Amino acid sequence: MNDNTLRKVALRYQAVYLPVEKAEIPTDYESTIPLMAFVARLKENGYCVSEELLHAMSKVPVQTLFAITKMIKEVMGVDLNWAPLVKGWDVPTGETRMDHLLTFLANLFGGEEAGLKGTTLPCGHFIPEGTFPLERYNGCPYCGTPFRTANFVYHGQGSKLKELRLFTMDDMVSVFRSLLASPTPLDATQLDSLKLLLEEFEVPEDVEITMKETIMAVLLSGKLKTENGKLEWGKRLLKTPMDILRFFWYEKTGLVKIIEPKYLVEMERKANTNKYGLPDNKGELAAEEKRKELKLKYNRLHCRMAATWLNAVPMTAQQAAENMNPKRGMWVRMIHALRLGEYSRRNGFEHLAEILDVFYKQEYETWAGRLDQARRSNNKAETLRMLCERPGLFxxxxFATMLRFGKDDTLKAFESVLDALPARLILSLGNNAELYFDPSSPRLARPITGGSVTIDPNPLLSLYSEEQLTDMVKAVKELYAKTMRKRFAQQKTDSKTIYIDRRLYDIPVSVGDRTTTIQDTACALQGTRFPVEGDAVRLFMQWGKGLPAQHLDMDLSCRIALQGDMVEECAYYSLTAPGAKHSGDIQRIPDQVGTAEYIELSLPELEKAGARYVTFTCNAYSDGNLSPNLMVGWMNSAYPMAISEETGVAYDPSTVQHLVRISEGNLSKGLVFGVLDVAAREIYWLEMPFMGQTLRDCNGEVVALLLKKLREKMSVGQLLDLKREAQKLNLVDTPEEADEAYTYDWALNPADVASLLFV
Ligand SMILES: [Zn+2]
Structure with missing residues (x-):
């Protein structure tokens, strides 16, 4: 068992894993010098420990304490370089476009050799006298190459310590089981935790695994190294040909959604095409590379797995072939690459032979084709009857069917299949109804290729009056409350009392909004609001850890929405804006330790300028996608936060309010990671990828829409209220006196929240 892995996962739940038994924890503890030193180190990094954890700590060896400190420092990036381009960047350098232009011209004419006055920097650039104030920079102000790094960060300026609690082996196992059993798709952090834990624990036989991502992670985990293990678990978990195709697709690309290869190639070309439209062949080369990478090449084991699994699907050959139809082109190639034809002639693979036979002769009428037929011929009864056969698709x-065939008949048919649907699906209907039935609001969609796009409203909306549309929304929302009340009422419970933490009314229930960032320090759900304590919010971004020196241009920026449709930006091309200051544009990274950019936001100044929202953004300005080693977040403290005049370092782990790491496999080129509501002094944590290269592409309408969507989501608190009503539980004021206590800590494990509420 690798304790370091377990500690890493535990920290995401704001806990420290210790290999101790709860019963053996002493009721009081002896303070030793190493323990005191340890607590002091934690405090510097913004953490304190619960009473129980402190007692348990007094029993563990010094080496364990040391390992924990090391892990926390690593997660917080304490040993990295946090020096930005400008020293003491809270005082602007006053650099102008003219400085850039003069430097450009001076270099063009030969700089020092041409007899001009100025300084030649290690990067080779000549900075003419009277332009950039060079004494203020850690690197070249012209090309953004850093020459100096710093090896310190600030400590202990934070006003709020995050309390760590104790996790024992039992807690770790229960986290593992709840991740496996989660009825909603895991977010990137949860999936990463699951993958880490899969290397440590055997998959228990008695947990039902239903989510696609989870199934893929299990089948690819290190614990299933033997051929038979893979074959057996695959037979158990992959129930349709589509599941099997998805497995091979996921193994190749790391994507759960099956995207036709030609789109992936096209995206790669787009991501690598020069932003200025200059003719180069980088995009073409990248596309070719991707094409090669996606070529199908399989070994004997792969062929055997595919043949065995397909042979074992619990479907008739007709059903299986129909299931394969939407991805027919891909299947034709897969059948060939996996030599399934060969296998189908062997003994014991009769079902496979039958499936291939039906598939090739196309002796199946697709269900989708018949549905389309019914819909087009306006056959209401037949359409609804068919939809009832496939509740998920229904x-x-x-919404579209309600508009097409009327609210009452459609909902009547739909209610008859409600029991077959997972609660999260019905919940997401309720969450989306308001936007869908609003003729004036474009819908936000996240296409599989990354980024957000807006879709125009359904044209049929114009046939209905406002009143009728409001009725439709109401009816859909009632559907959910009704279903949940019914399901909660059917649940057996001995509880009489319930405690619900007030903060849970601010946390939206996750219905599987896919995320691409990993939260190492503490999980938070999208839409969670963080209160701003002091007068400043400091954004930070650190990237390039573990990479050799090279050109790697990442940009931290923000967009300040003023009154009306006025917008100001603070970014590399505009270092100061009302209420915001940028630490300078770095375009190259130093060796191994990475580099940093900051933006300081002043709330009083933002208020004075009439700012309403500030959107936090990070972008990749180099060709290609966001760097996998990128850390981004914000700091906040009731106390002033220092900025070094000497180096510009402005990082203090104890003031970090939220921090995320960009996970690999992120397809998008940029990310909105937070929105500050200036008047409310609150920061929304959210994650919205977008494809554009500067934040001008991230339009305000899209952000406003996302916030609206977040606010309209059912909160965990509201859901627990439904449970309380249905099970007739009495609300009590403290967790101690409640039979069922729903605290903030409980909600930190979204998989737990999901499994309790999605009955
Ligand atoms: Zn330079």
Missing amino acids: ARCL
């Missing part, structure tokens, strides 16, 4: 096209 849910997905419920």
Whole structure:
């Protein structure tokens, strides 16, 4: 068992894993010098420990304490370089476009050799006298190459310590089981935790695994190294040909959604095409590279797995072939690459032979084709009857069907299949209804290729009056409350009392909004609001850890929405804006230790300028996607936060309010990672990828829409209220006196929240 892995996962739940038994924890503790030193180190990094954890700590060896400190420092990036381009960047350098232009011209004419006065820097650039104030920079102000790094960060300026609690082996196992059993898709952090834990624990036989991502992670985990293990678990978990195709697709690309290879190639070309439209062949080369990478090449084991699994699907050959139809082109190539034809002639693979036979002769009428037929011929009864055969699909096209065939008949048919649907699906219907039925609001969609796009409203909306549309929304929302009340009422419970933490009313229930960042320090759900304590919010970004010196241009920026449709930006091309200051544009990274950019936001100044929202953004300005080693977040403290005049370092782990790491496999080129509501003094944590290269592409309408969507989501607190009503529980004031206590800590494990509420 690798304790370091367990500690890493535990920290995401604001806990420290210790290999101790709860019963053996002493009721009081002896303070030793190493323990005191340890607590002091934690405090510097913004953490304190619970009473129970402190007692347990007094029993563990010094080496364990040392390992924990090391892990926390690593997660917080304490040993990295946090020096930005400008020293003491809270005082602007006053650099102008003219400085850039003069430097450009001076270099063009030969700089020092041409007899001009100025300084030649290690990067080779000549900075003419009277332009940039060079004494203020840690690197070249012209090309953004850093020459100096710093090896310190600030400590202990934070006003709020985050309390760490104790996790024992039992807690770790229960986290593992809840991740496996989660009825909603895991977010990137949870999936990463699951993958880490899969290397440590055997998959228990008695947990039902239903989510696609989870199944893929299990089948690819290190614990299933033996051929038979893979074959057996695959037979158990992959129930349709589509599941099997997804497995091979995921193994190749790391993506759960099956995207036709030609789109992936096209995206790669787009991501690598020069932003200024200059002719180069980088995009073409990248596309070719991707094409090669996606070529199908399989070994014997792969062929055997595919043949065995397909042979074992619990479907008739007709059903299986129909299931394969939407991805027919890919299947034709897969059948060839996996030599399934060969296997189908062997003994014991009769079902496979039958499936391939039906598939090739196309002796199946697709269900989708018949549905389309019924819909087009306006056959209401037949359409609804068919949709009832596939409840999941019915849910997905419920709104459009309501508009097409009327609210009452559609909902009546839909209610008859409600029991077959997972609660999260019905919940997401309720969350989306308001936007869908609003003729004036474009819908926000996240296409599989990354980024957000807006879709125009359904044209049929114009046939209905405002009143009728409001009725439709109401009816859909009632559907959810009704279902949940019914399901909660059917649940057996001996509880009489319930405690619900007030903060849970601010946390939206996750229905599987896919995220691409990993939260190492503490999980938070999208839409969670963080209060701003002092007068300043400091954004930070650190990237390039573990990479050799090279050109790697990442940009931290923000967009300040003023009154009306006025917008100001603080970014590399505009270092100061009302209420915001940028620490300078770094375009190259130093060796191994990475580099940093900051933006300081002043709330009083933002208020004075009439700012409403500030959107936090990070972008990749180099060709290609966001760097996998990128850390981004914000700091906040009731106390002033220092900025070094000497180096410009402005990082203090104890003031970090939220921090995320960009996970690999992120397809998008940029990320909105937070929105500050200036008047409310609150920061929304959210994650919205977008494809554009500067934040001008991230339009305000899209952000406002996302916030609206977040606010309209059912909160965990509201859901617990439904449970309380249905099970007739009495609300009590403290967790101690409640039979069922729903605290903030409980909600930190979204998999737990999901499994309790999605009955
Ligand atoms: Zn330079």
